[in-house]
Amino acid sequence: MKMERTIDKKLIYKGKIIDLEVLDVELPDGNRSKREIVLHRGASAIIPIDQDGNIVMVRQYRKPVEKELLEIPAGTLEEGEDPLHCAKRELIEEIGYGAKSFEPLVSFYSTPGFTTEKLFLYIARELYKEEGEADFDEFIEVEKVKLEDAFSMVMDGKIEDAKSIIGILLAYQRLKG
Amino acid sequence: MKMERTIDKKLIYKGKIIDLEVLDVELPDGNRSKREIVLHRGASAIIPIDQDGNIVMVRQYRKPVEKELLEIPAGTLEEGEDPLHCAKRELIEEIGYGAKSFEPLVSFYSTPGFTTEKLFLYIARELYKEEGEADFDEFIEVEKVKLEDAFSMVMDGKIEDAKSIIGILLAYQRLKG
Numbered sequence: 281m282k283m284e285r286t287i288d289k290k291l292i293y294k295g296k297i298i299d300l301e302v303l304d305v306e307l308p309d310g311n312r313s314k315r316e317i318v319l320h321r322g323a324s325a326i327i328p329i330d331q332d333g334n335i336v337m338v339r340q341y342r343k344p345v346e347k348e349l350l351e352i353p354a355g356t357l358e359e360g361e362d363p364l365h366c367a368k369r370e371l372i373e374e375i376g377y378g379a380k381s382f383e384p385l386v387s388f389y390s391t392p393g394f395t396t397e398k399l400f401l402y403i404a405r406e407l408y409k410e411e412g413e414a415d416f417d418e419f420i421e422v423e424k425v426k427l428e429d430a431f432s433m434v435m436d437g438k439i440e441d442a443k444s445i446i447g448i449l450l451a452y453q454r455l456k457g
Numbered sequence: 458m459k460m461e462r463t464i465d466k467k468l469i470y471k472g473k474i475i476d477l478e479v480l481d482v483e484l485p486d487g488n489r490s491k492r493e494i495v496l497h498r499g500a501s502a503i504i505p506i507d508q509d510g511n512i513v514m515v516r517q518y519r520k521p522v523e524k525e526l527l528e529i530p531a532g533t534l535e536e537g538e539d540p541l542h543c544a545k546r547e548l549i550e551e552i553g554y555g556a557k558s559f560e561p562l563v564s565f566y567s568t569p570g571f572t573t574e575k576l577f578l579y580i581a582r583e584l585y586k587e588e589g590e591a592d593f594d595e596f597i598e599v600e601k602v603k604l605e606d607a608f609s610m611v612m613d614g615k616i617e618d619a620k621s622i623i624g625i626l627l628a629y630q631r632l633k634g
Contacts, residue, residue: 282518282525282596292470293477295493298571300470300477305520308596315520316472318495320571341459342569343482343492348459349569356570386614388622391567391574392519392526393533394475394497399619419459419485435630437563442576442619445565449626453612 282308284315297356298395320397324367325354327385327447328377328404329455334424335448336375336407341419350423350433351441352448354399363387363400372410375422379404385450390442399443403451427452459485461492474533475572497574501544502531504562504624505554505581506632511601512625513552513584518596527600527610528618529625531576540564540577549587552599556581562627567619576620580628604629 284305293300299319307313328336339350355370357363364382371377385401425433431452433439439448461482470477476496484490505513518525532547534540541559548554562578602610608629610616616625 282598283523284518284520293479293493295479296491298493298495300495302470302472303520314473316470316475317521318475318477318571323570341461342566343461343480344494344571344573345566345569345575346460349566351569386611386622388617388619389519389522389526390619391572392522392528392618393500394495394521395568395572396521397568398522421459434563435627440565441569442565442567442623445563445623446619446626449623449630450612453626 284308284313287312316394318395318397320395321357321359322363322396322398322400323354323356324363324370324400324402325352325443325447326367326371326382326402326404327352327451328371328375328379328407329427329451330407330424333427335427335430335451336377337423337425337430337444338374339421339423349441350425350439351444354443364402367400367402367404371404374420376410377407378410380406380408385447385454388446401443401447401450403454427455431456461485461490464489493571495572495574497572498534498536499540499573499575499577500531500533501540501547501577501579502529502620502624503544503548503559503579503581504529504628505548505552505556505584506604506628507584507601510604512604512607512628513554514600514602514607514621515551516598516600526618527602527616528621531620541579544577544579544581548581551597553587554584555587557583557585562624562631565623578620578624578627580631604632608633
């Protein structure tokens with residue numbers, strides 16, 4: 281395997297959601313290069329399907345891209361947290377629903393060129409209203425979208441968030457394909 | 458729209474591929490919060506389909522996740538570069554092919570919770586061998602995978618890179634669906 285050996289590592293920033301490290305690495309041919317790496321604990325994302333065949337989605341303002349995006353519910357793993365536990369917690373926090381069935385779909389790296397972030401994706405079914413504390417800080421609006429309509433929105437470029445595109449395409453494949 | 462107004466902005470790091478800013482923002486209810494934002498110029502990614510129905514993929518070591526991943530060809534936009542130009546350039550640099558047909562599929566944010574990175578996805582067809590300079594620095598291995606097999610690999614969790622999952626699912630939908 282053409283791996284890159286770490287020669288030196290410098291912690292540039294230690295934050296709440298991310299840390300930043302800059303590494304000096306040795307390439308397979310012996311040359312040196314720099315790698316800028318954003319450390320992230322990972323996240324879980326959920327495609328919650330209700331009994332009418334809707335995906336329960338969330339609309340929220342995303343400061344990095346300076347606009348509101350329509351996404352599937354998701355959230356960052358807490359230190360040492362199991363991804364399934366995180367999925368269950370975030371589902372309640374973001375949309376106020378629990379689910380009797382959680383099925384793992386796939387896991388993937390959101391952008392492996394510069395960050396460690398790994399996403400764990402679940403389909404949640406048999407939803408029920410949960411009287412948990414909503415995550416009010418996030419100013420999230422819940423929006424139900426028919427699976428077929430969500431699929432069309434992906435094809436038309438109206439869903440712009442990578443994890444949501446993957447979740448909708450896989451759920452459509454699984455449930456309608 | 459529930460936007461977040463920037464109160465203060467601090468540049469923590471200015472790098473080659475990414476910069477890091479930490480912002481103080483005012484939330485819609487008047488409270489304050491911090492936003493850690495990784496600035497990225499964006500990237501283009503290509504699903505190159507050859508005349509035998511293979512996707513021409515690349516295998517490369519990704520230091521942030523410390524392993525080799527099988528991905529579709531992609532690369533970062535140069536300052537002010539048009540995404541289509543970038544797609545054409547990266548296709549030659551990474552796999553040594555040009556293409557007579559480039560069709561835009563979708564564009565999306567790779568992980569909008571903490572980075573500005575936007576990805577522009579193209580299907581490239583009518584490939585031809587181009588005698589350009591390969592991007593030798595990246596130690597990339599070219600690997601042809603039948604579209605059906607790539608689709609199965611996504612469903613089996615063997616493709617772990619988000620943009621590649623999206624590209625393969627959309628190409629499969631478009632060409633086989």
